[in-house]
Amino acid sequence: MKMRGIFTKKRIIIICIMLAVVAAGIVVFAVKAGKSKTAAGSKQQQNTVELSKMDLSTSVSATGTIESSKTVSVAANVKDIKIKNVKVQVGDKVKKGDTLVTFDVSDLNDALEEAGETYEDTVSEQNKKVSKASSNVSEAKSDYTSNTKEKKAAVAKAKKALAEAKRKKQGVEQAQSAYEQAVSELKNSKKQDESTIENAEDNLDTAISERKKSIKEAKKQLDEAKDALEKCKVTSPMTGIVTAVNVEEGGTYSGDTMFKIVKSNSYNITTTVDEYGISDLKIGQKVVFLTEATGDDELEGEVTFIAPTTESSNSSAEGANSGSSGGTSSNTTSGYEVKIKVKSKDKRLRMGLTAKCSIVKEEVKDVFAVPYDAIHEDSSGNSVIYAIVSDDKTNKSQEIQVTKGMESDYYVEISGENLQEGMKVIIPSDETSKSSDDEDSDSNKNSGIFGNMGGGGMQGGGPQGGGPQGGGGQGM
Numbered sequence: 001m002k003m004r005g006i007f008t009k010k011r012i013i014i015i016c017i018m019l020a021v022v023a024a025g026i027v028v029f030a031v032k033a034g035k036s037k038t039a040a041g042s043k044q045q046q047n048t049v050e051l052s053k054m055d056l057s058t059s060v061s062a063t064g065t066i067e068s069s070k071t072v073s074v075a076a077n078v079k080d081i082k083i084k085n086v087k088v089q090v091g092d093k094v095k096k097g098d099t100l101v102t103f104d105v106s107d108l109n110d111a112l113e114e115a116g117e118t119y120e121d122t123v124s125e126q127n128k129k130v131s132k133a134s135s136n137v138s139e140a141k142s143d144y145t146s147n148t149k150e151k152k153a154a155v156a157k158a159k160k161a162l163a164e165a166k167r168k169k170q171g172v173e174q175a176q177s178a179y180e181q182a183v184s185e186l187k188n189s190k191k192q193d194e195s196t197i198e199n200a201e202d203n204l205d206t207a208i209s210e211r212k213k214s215i216k217e218a219k220k221q222l223d224e225a226k227d228a229l230e231k232c233k234v235t236s237p238m239t240g241i242v243t244a245v246n247v248e249e250g251g252t253y254s255g256d257t258m259f260k261i262v263k264s265n266s267y268n269i270t271t272t273v274d275e276y277g278i279s280d281l282k283i284g285q286k287v288v289f290l291t292e293a294t295g296d297d298e299l300e301g302e303v304t305f306i307a308p309t310t311e312s313s314n315s316s317a318e319g320a321n322s323g324s325s326g327g328t329s330s331n332t333t334s335g336y337e338v339k340i341k342v343k344s345k346d347k348r349l350r351m352g353l354t355a356k357c358s359i360v361k362e363e364v365k366d367v368f369a370v371p372y373d374a375i376h377e378d379s380s381g382n383s384v385i386y387a388i389v390s391d392d393k394t395n396k397s398q399e400i401q402v403t404k405g406m407e408s409d410y411y412v413e414i415s416g417e418n419l420q421e422g423m424k425v426i427i428p429s430d431e432t433s434k435s436s437d438d439e440d441s442d443s444n445k446n447s448g449i450f451g452n453m454g455g456g457g458m459q460g461g462g463p464q465g466g467g468p469q470g471g472g473g474q475g476m
Contacts, residue, residue, distance in 0.1 A: 081253050
């Protein structure tokens with residue numbers, strides 16, 4: 001009986017050992033199966049993107065307001081004059097030279113007529129004075145000539161008488177005295193006549209000067225009367241749209257601004273850019289913008305002004321709206337005013353529209369590009385990608401050395417000898433990103449500046465385009 005119990009115990013031990021072995025085998029099989037399944041799952045998560053050429057850009061985004069490129073205030077240089085007729089209303093289109101308002105100018109017409117008559121009378125009167133003074137000069141010179149001739153004749157006669165008296169030796173003393181008297185009279189006559197001529201010429205000069213002065217004053221009054229009437233002709237200085245009318249018929253004009261006119265076919269966008277993005281901007285940079293009124297059509301502009309300080313922008317950026325996210329504009333005191341000239345012509349554009357802008361820092365066109373994750377580094381530090389190549393039975397990955405170019409928020413420009421259009425480039429992914437990555441790889445190819453905004457940046461965002469470093473902003 002004892003032996004039987006021993007065998008029974010041994011049998012139980014053997015059975016337990018066998019069960020343990022079987023259990024261990026099951027565990028090992030399960031682990032191997034799990035590993036195999038994991039490997040299979042990993043293989044399923046290996047994604048590819050088709051290599052193609054596209055356009056890339058880096059940019060700073062900002063939101064602003066569309067304004068007219070030029071606004072003029074119209075006023076007249078007259079005061080206290082009655083308004084007869086206002087020719088335009090707010091919203092009217094006007095051409096350069098169109099009359100905007102007329103005044104009651106009856107008093108000014110009377111003043112002009114009177115000034116004209118005064119001018120004519122002054123000219124006539126002063127010409128007469130000059131003519132008389134000129135005649136006096138001529139008369140004085142004529143008297144000088146005739147008097148001198150007469151006195152010279154008297155001197156010659158006295159001299160002849162003196163010579164005769166000396167020859168006869170009779171009345172020499174008397175003849176000498178008569179001769180000296182004739183010479184003295186000639187001298188005095190010439191002196192007196194020369195003085196008369198000098199006075200007459202002085203009077204002529206005075207008359208001429210007075211004539212010039214009087215006529216000038218009369219002409220000034222006439223011109224002022226004409227100018228007063230001319231100032232009452234209020235016309236549009238340019239072709240545009242009337243945006244303000246501050247006068248009304250029958251009122252008295254006080255000298256203030258009467259009308260405001262904006263240029264209707266030329267626009268600017270005024271915005272602000274914060275300190276993270278302003279250093280990347282410069283005059284002449286290309287801008288692409290969208291508005292609600294123009295839908296998905298990308299319109300073009302150009303940076304024409306960048307405020308040197310925040311103070312200069314805050315004082316003049318009235319009404320500018322702002323964007324948000326890295327490198328974008330804001331209405332804070334740290335914003336710098338930026339003005340953008342709208343280059344695209346579109347009849348749908350209106351003043352006051354909000355414009356969502358992408359200020360292009362750098363762009364390249366028609367280049368090979370892949371997502372960031374597709375680029376790796378080999379043991380030598382070279383940039384490489386892995387592409388799938390197929391033979392008769394299997395797919396293999398091939399390492400291809402590339403040179404990186406411009407970087408956007410999602411894509412990197414690459415170049416290399418072995419790159420081919422349509423090549424399948426391997427990109428890593430996880431279980432949750434496979435489908436979305438496939439969609440992104442299709443939607444982000446060859447799109448416009450607003451097309452590639454993966455991860456919150458524009459097509460040119462990324463480490464150099466998006467976020468604080470590059471200023472590529474939030475998508476539209």
